Structure formats: structure tokens, C-alpha cells
Amino acid sequence: MNPDEVEFLAEKQLISIIPTFNSNVIHLISGDVGPFRASLPVRVPLWMAINLKQQRKCKIQPPDWMNIEQLEELKEEEKRSKTFVKMPSEHYMIEAKLLLNYATDDISRADEIRTIIKDIWDIRMSKIRSSVDTLVRNAGFYATVDHLTLMEINTMRPLLPHALDQVYRMKKAQSTRLPTQSTTLSLLNSSHRGSSLSS
Amino acid sequence: MSAEKACALVKELHRNQGTLPPYNNDLVNEVTKEITQLIQENRNDAQESERSRGSDLLEGVSYISTIRVRHAAIQRNLRCLLAYHYNRVRSLRTMRWEFGSILPADIKANLSTAETNWFSKYSSILAKYMRSVGEDGGVNLAVDLHPPKALYIEVQCLVDYGRYELSDGSVLLLKKNSRHFLPRVECEELIRQGVFQHIVI
Amino acid sequence: MSLQSYTPNYFSIDDILASQERCPCKFIVDIPKLGRLNPSAESNDLKAGTTLELPMWLAEHLSAGRHPIIAVELPRIYKEAYREILKADACAVDLHKLGLYFYEHGLYVKQFDARGDVSKILLETFQVRFRQLMDLANNIGSDPAVQDRLDSLERKLFKEGHAARTRLNTWLTDSGTPIEAAAMVINHKKRKRVDVEDII
Amino acid sequence: MDAVNNSGEDDIDINIDDSDSEEIPLTAAEVIERMEEAWLNEKFAPEILPNKSEIVDCLLGQISYMEENLQNLSSNDFQKSLHQMEVDRLRFIITSYLRTRLEKIETYVFSIVKNEEERSENNQLLYLTDNELQFAKAYKGSLEQHFEELLRFWPGLGPDDWKKDPVVPNMSSFVFAKAKSAVEGVMLDEANDDEEALVDLQSGSQIIISYNSISQLVKNDEVCLI
Numbered sequence: 035m036n037p038d039e040v041e042f043l044a045e046k047q048l049i050s051i052i053p054t055f056n057s058n059v060i061h062l063i064s065g066d067v068g069p070f071r072a073s074l075p076v077r078v079p080l081w082m083a084i085n086l087k088q089q090r091k092c093k094i095q096p097p098d099w100m101n102i103e104q105l106e107e108l109k110e111e112e113k114r115s116k117t118f119v120k121m122p123s124e125h126y127m128i129e130a131k132l133l134l135n136y137a138t139d140d141i142s143r144a145d146e147i148r149t150i151i152k153d154i155w156d157i158r159m160s161k162i163r164s165s166v167d168t169l170v171r172n173a174g175f176y177a178t179v180d181h182l183t184l185m186e187i188n189t190m191r192p193l194l195p196h197a198l199d200q201v202y203r204m205k206k207a208q209s210t211r212l213p214t215q216s217t218t219l220s221l222l223n224s225s226h227r228g229s230s231l232s233s
Numbered sequence: 234m235s236a237e238k239a240c241a242l243v244k245e246l247h248r249n250q251g252t253l254p255p256y257n258n259d260l261v262n263e264v265t266k267e268i269t270q271l272i273q274e275n276r277n278d279a280q281e282s283e284r285s286r287g288s289d290l291l292e293g294v295s296y297i298s299t300i301r302v303r304h305a306a307i308q309r310n311l312r313c314l315l316a317y318h319y320n321r322v323r324s325l326r327t328m329r330w331e332f333g334s335i336l337p338a339d340i341k342a343n344l345s346t347a348e349t350n351w352f353s354k355y356s357s358i359l360a361k362y363m364r365s366v367g368e369d370g371g372v373n374l375a376v377d378l379h380p381p382k383a384l385y386i387e388v389q390c391l392v393d394y395g396r397y398e399l400s401d402g403s404v405l406l407l408k409k410n411s412r413h414f415l416p417r418v419e420c421e422e423l424i425r426q427g428v429f430q431h432i433v434i
Numbered sequence: 435m436s437l438q439s440y441t442p443n444y445f446s447i448d449d450i451l452a453s454q455e456r457c458p459c460k461f462i463v464d465i466p467k468l469g470r471l472n473p474s475a476e477s478n479d480l481k482a483g484t485t486l487e488l489p490m491w492l493a494e495h496l497s498a499g500r501h502p503i504i505a506v507e508l509p510r511i512y513k514e515a516y517r518e519i520l521k522a523d524a525c526a527v528d529l530h531k532l533g534l535y536f537y538e539h540g541l542y543v544k545q546f547d548a549r550g551d552v553s554k555i556l557l558e559t560f561q562v563r564f565r566q567l568m569d570l571a572n573n574i575g576s577d578p579a580v581q582d583r584l585d586s587l588e589r590k591l592f593k594e595g596h597a598a599r600t601r602l603n604t605w606l607t608d609s610g611t612p613i614e615a616a617a618m619v620i621n622h623k624k625r626k627r628v629d630v631e632d633i634i
Numbered sequence: 635m636d637a638v639n640n641s642g643e644d645d646i647d648i649n650i651d652d653s654d655s656e657e658i659p660l661t662a663a664e665v666i667e668r669m670e671e672a673w674l675n676e677k678f679a680p681e682i683l684p685n686k687s688e689i690v691d692c693l694l695g696q697i698s699y700m701e702e703n704l705q706n707l708s709s710n711d712f713q714k715s716l717h718q719m720e721v722d723r724l725r726f727i728i729t730s731y732l733r734t735r736l737e738k739i740e741t742y743v744f745s746i747v748k749n750e751e752e753r754s755e756n757n758q759l760l761y762l763t764d765n766e767l768q769f770a771k772a773y774k775g776s777l778e779q780h781f782e783e784l785l786r787f788w789p790g791l792g793p794d795d796w797k798k799d800p801v802v803p804n805m806s807s808f809v810f811a812k813a814k815s816a817v818e819g820v821m822l823d824e825a826n827d828d829e830e831a832l833v834d835l836q837s838g839s840q841i842i843i844s845y846n847s848i849s850q851l852v853k854n855d856e857v858c859l860i
Contacts, residue, residue: 036601037602037605037606166568170564188602189598192439192595193595193598196591199439203441
């Protein structure tokens, strides 16, 4: 899957904005949003928040976890832990990327936050690489990937599943032969096909 | 005998992955000739084996293993021949999605007559399917290939394209290097066809 | 975009090319009229006892069934001497040089190896070499020369992995991913450019 | 602004034909959620899955209703652009889903048509929609014709080996999956018959596993692919 498709899935997540305009409820197909009252926070899907922000119609309220203290703690925990730590958001990387790109002015200490999140991502990526290697070496036919976010899982594609597919092929019982070969019987039948001898 | 020519057809596709080389009529003819000859030889030998088995006087000659070797060669030639045509058709299919229903002239020139026919047949099968989806006259599956990010995007024209009509009826003159700010849905196909380049700021 | 990882099928170009790889075969019976299979002999018939290098598709066919015509031997690169080298340090071996279709050919060859050693060495080699393939695809401090030492199956995995990594890097660093021209359209333009250069 | 007052929160009466064949009224939001899930399942499953035409048709209906209403809005209405964005997003999922299915139908056309005919004979749930089946048959016909034309040179009866050994999906491909509820006793496919093992999945747990171990669970909506 393309990373922008994963991003697309994450964009339906709700986030708080502070609108600079007034408007009635908007009846989207996916449900109602609003009403919008200037300076009163309201929850909208992420894609809409970015869209409104680009039109300078709102400020975005960063999610609670997007602060230095909490992220530092998370980073330390991720370093200490052998397994993957549960992230405060299912799409932490995407939210961070979008907000840091489009709403930097709404986030305090944005640059530091960017660095810490990148650190956390990198630590997790390196854990992912060693687990992928272990999985292929052990020829495991099943593994849990709990606490990994969708974007992180997607970074294992296509290498991990495709490598396991090949391991599986190689492990398959010795006796199996490819189906393309014909047996002696059908061979003689077809070599006589159309010849005048076939009675 | 060892299906070298047939394999050369397949190698030709392997060397040209991602494009469609000219249809190799000569080589295809040589392969079909080889197959026809092998079949004929096998028939003759089968008859001779049968005849000698029928007569008590002669020491029977068995061509069973000869026939078997040739049969393997026939099967192999056939497989390569079909794989050549199958994989070419699969490329044509991809081209229908990427270039649209009208192929560039130099690509068209690389097709056999049968392939040209197949291409138009595929185009109409596909169009018929797209029209049948939903209840309101169908869905165009050749657009909306990417998750939408913005309603309007900036594009630069890469060729002198000429007049281009938008869905609201207005007409644009597309010149090489001209820049436009257009609804994404209106540009997507031209970007895929290499007329526009999407400018990301 | 491919729907799934490599799986051989009747129309598969890779499987056809892999089954073109040869192995030594000894004829058990005479084959009248087919002396021409042996380029170094001039007789009309092919005599029992002759050993020839036959492509796998033919070897497989002629050795099958209740009345095999030939006995197939292991190709050199799957014999013990080479297996020992692979066991010692699979990562150091230039598989590409050993056989373009090292794994695919091996998967055919293993049916002629009753003891299962070939099967085992294929799997072990793949598993041991996977890490360097993955690192290479992810651009992480791997020697780029490694790419030339991959066999065709590994090369396929590398290409897919590398393409995915490039998309991810673009996503991580750029503000938005541009919509791009279709792959065949790009190839078509490239070729046109080459043609023009030929004329000039 | 009431021109665009559609059934955002009302129940939409669509009949999802589940195995227990109850009529479950769904909200539009739930329909979208199912569409997303169907999209991902179809994207990652090696085989073609039972069609979700009732969801697709329902959403397409919502989209055309919305687009009709949008025509009455002035183009600088900022609400219009939000509605348009949402419509584009939904259209992307639907078309991507349908494209994935078409691609599978083309790639595996011989086995898909055959399996579908067997299902029809046995009165089982059909996987393809009517128009997909029509497309599949026409596509198959076009290939057969192309090959038959090519094989006209063949002395006597032309061969049909290529029909017997069609391209089939690799059902043991590895996929990522998530348990929607707790599932007990998933049979692992260990490539060797003698090494079968069972695993239990907790609700919400994520795994990588070979598709044939969970294909039925995906179709029953107990597990989704991610």
C-alpha cells in the first residue's frame, strides 16, 4: 500500500479545531460536523481540519500527547523496552507529519517535537528490521505485530510477506512436483491425436 | 528441437519489461513451423511403430522414446508461444489503463493485427463494465487513482497539447510550459498520460 | 503493481527462463533418429549411456513416469562442494554468477535429490542472505556491490522493497506526493528520447 | 444551506446479506466504515472476495444525491468545497476497490469464472456481481479467441493445455490481519501437514499469517486485513 493511502485512512480521525468563523452544522455523508462558533473548539475529521487551516479558517489544537514531556517519556520507554510500546495514537506519525507541516504555528516547540517523534520512529524502525530478520530466519508461520501502527506495518510490506511466501515455497513438502508436467499416458494420447491410426 | 527459438521470444519480452517491443512475426512463424514439423514427424513415427508391430516378419522398431522427446519439445514450444502472446496482451491491458483508449502511433505500430483487434475489444468490454456500475450511468474507474488531497492542484503543461475542454464547458489552450491551477479531477488523466506535470510546492 | 509475490504459473516468463537452465542427464535407452540432440556426435540415433546437459523442462519430462528415458544428475552448483561453501558464508557468495536462477532452478533440481540436501541449502541460503537484501533495499549502509551478487528471485524482492522504501522516504520528507505519469507512459517517453538520439 | 440536508445521521435502509441473514439497518457512517474494510480486505486478500455491491451501490447513491444538491450551491460557498472533498474521498475508495477486483478478475479469469459457475450450480453465495461476471466472461472470451486465432496453424485439434493449468492466486500468501473479536483455534498452515497448530486471537490483536489460515474468518467478518 502506498504511504498516502495509509495517510488517507488516518485522515478520518477526529481532531479539535478553533474556528474563526460561524456556521451551522454541515451534513456530511459520514455524519454531521459543527455547528461552528468562532473561538469555540469543535471536533472535525483531520482532512477537514487541514483544509480549513489552509484556508486560514481555524487554528488546530494539537492532540494531548503532542507535548515534549510526554514524548520524552515515551521515547525512553521505547528505548528500554524490547517489544513495541503502545503509542498514544493509532496514527501518531501521520498526525505529527500533517500537523507539523500545515499547522506549525499552532504547536509550541514544533521543531523539538518533530525531532523526538522522528527519534521514536527510528527506534521502532530498527526494532522492526531485526524482528523481520528473525521471522524470516525462523521461518515463522505466524507472528503477532501488536502495538504497531498501520504506517509501521506498511513499512514491512512487501519485503516481509513476500520473503515469507518464498520461505514457505521452499519449505513445502519435498514430494510436491510442479503441475506443468504431463504424465506418460496423456503424452501418448496426444501424440496420436489427429493421426490416422486413432480408431 | 530444443525450443530455442520459442524461448528467444520469451527472452525478448524479458529484456523489454515495462514496454512493448514490436510483434516478432518472423520468429513466431519459425516457431509455428517447428511445431508443425515436430507434430508431423511424430505422426510418421507413430504410424511406422504401429505398422511394424502389426507385421510378424520385421523386428519391431519402437519410436516411443523418440516421440516422447518430440512431444516434450512441442509442449515447450507451445508454452513459450502462448506465454509470449499472453504477456503481450497483459501489457496492452495496462496500456489501456495508462494511455486511454487511443494508443500513441509508434506503439500501435508494434502490434499485430490480432493484438489491435484485442485492444479495441478490451476497450469496449471495459467501457461496458464501467457504464454498468451503480444506478446512475456508471463510474469512470480510470480517474480517482490517488487519495484526494486538494480540490485544486497546480500543473505545468509538458507538450503543446492544444485546446482542452473542461467539464463546465470552458476551453483552455494548453501550451508547452504553461502553468494552470485546475480542479484535480480535470487533470488526473492528463497527468497520467504525461501531458501535465503535477507541481507540488 | 503486482498482485502478489512471485509464484510460477504456465505463462510466467521467469518460470520459463528458469526451466531453461540445464542439468546433466544420462540416457538410459536409445533414442532413434534424435542423434542431433548431441552436437558432438554424428550418428543418427542417440545411444544409451550418452550424457548431455538438457534444459530442465526436458529433463523433468523425460525422467518422469514409470519408464524414465534419462537419469538426472545434480548440477555442479547444488553438489556438496558448493553446498559447503554456501554453508560456510552464504552472504559472501556471488549467487548471480553461480546461477541467474539459483533458487528457481534449485526448486526444480530438488526433486532429483532424494536426501533433501538441496532443499535444505536453498532455504538456509535464502534465510541467511535475507538481512543484507533488506538492508540494501532500505539503503542502510550496505555495500551497493551486493546488488550484483543477487540471484533473480532476490533481485525481484530487492526491487520491490527498494521501490516501497523510496515511496516511504518521499512521504516522510515531502509535504505531498505528486500525482505521477503512468509507468508505461514514462517508459514510452524514455524510449522515444533514445530513438531520437540514435538518429542524431 | 438546507439544500444539502441529507441523511447524515438517519438510518439508511440497506439490507446486508450476512450469513445470519438478518436485516441490519446501517447509518451512512457505518456503511462508509464497511466500505473501507471491504477495500482493505480486497486489496490484501490474494483471492477475489464475495462482492459488497449493496454497500457500493448505497454509497454511489449517496454520492449522486449529494452531487445533485451541490449544484445548487454557489461555487464560493466554503461548505461546498468540504462536501466536494468528502465526495472525492468516497469516490476514491469505491473506484480503488472496484479496480482491485477487476485486476483480480483479469489475472485469474479462468479459475474465477470456473469457481463462480460451480457456486452457481451448488446454489452457493456468488462472489461476483452480475456485471463483474459479464465482464469476466467477455474478457475470458477475448483471450480464448486471441489464442485460438494464433493456434489455427496447429495440425488437427488445437491444444488446450493452457485452459487446464490457469493462473491461480497463491492462497498461502502472507497477510497482515486484525481480529475484530476474539477468535479461538485458528489453524496454522505450517507448510507440512504433520505440523498443524492452533492459535487463539484476542480481540484487536494484529498478526501476520498465511491467508489460507484465516480466509474464512475474513469472509465471516471476524478478522479484517490491514
